Amino acid sequence: MTTNDNKIKNYSEVLDKKYGLDGTPERTAFEQNAYDFYSGMLLHEARKVAKITQSELAHRTGTTKSYISRIENGAITPSVGAFYRLVAALGMRIEIVKPIA
Numbered sequence: 722m723t724t725n726d727n728k729i730k731n732y733s734e735v736l737d738k739k740y741g742l743d744g745t746p747e748r749t750a751f752e753q754n755a756y757d758f759y760s761g762m763l764l765h766e767a768r769k770v771a772k773i774t775q776s777e778l779a780h781r782t783g784t785t786k787s788y789i790s791r792i793e794n795g796a797i798t799p800s801v802g803a804f805y806r807l808v809a810a811l812g813m814r815i816e817i818v819k820p821i822a
Contacts, residue, residue, distance in 0.1 A: 736748065736751070739751075753798075754795070756798065757795040757796070757797065757798045758795035759795075760792070760798060760799075760804070761792050761793045761794055761795040761796075762793075762795075764789075764792060764793055764811070765793040767808075767811045767813060768789075768811060771811050771812060773810075773811065775789040775790055775793070778807065778810055778811070781810040782803070782806045782807055782810050783806075789807075792807075
């Protein structure tokens with residue numbers, strides 16, 4: 722799992738040990754929390770780069786400042802539709818690309 726230089730070589734083993742095997746309720750909950758946190762950080766950073774306040778983003782998307790704050794703090798995950806509206810309001814786009822085989 723780790724080497725003498727204390728660098729993790731197999732992160733799956735770390736997650737298995739701490740949160741259970743892939744597919745267990747504990748691991749699924751951890752992964753959902755991680756996705757929530759990461760999505761919130763992406764939107765927070767994009768909002769800062771766009772120099773838009775939470776209130777302005779809420780106004781542009783028809784939501785509330787507290788909703789934006791909860792997303793950015795990883796407390797909730799927006800629906801797919803809300804996520805697309807947030808991305809568009811930030812002047813961004815989502816591109817889904819099929820991998821090259």
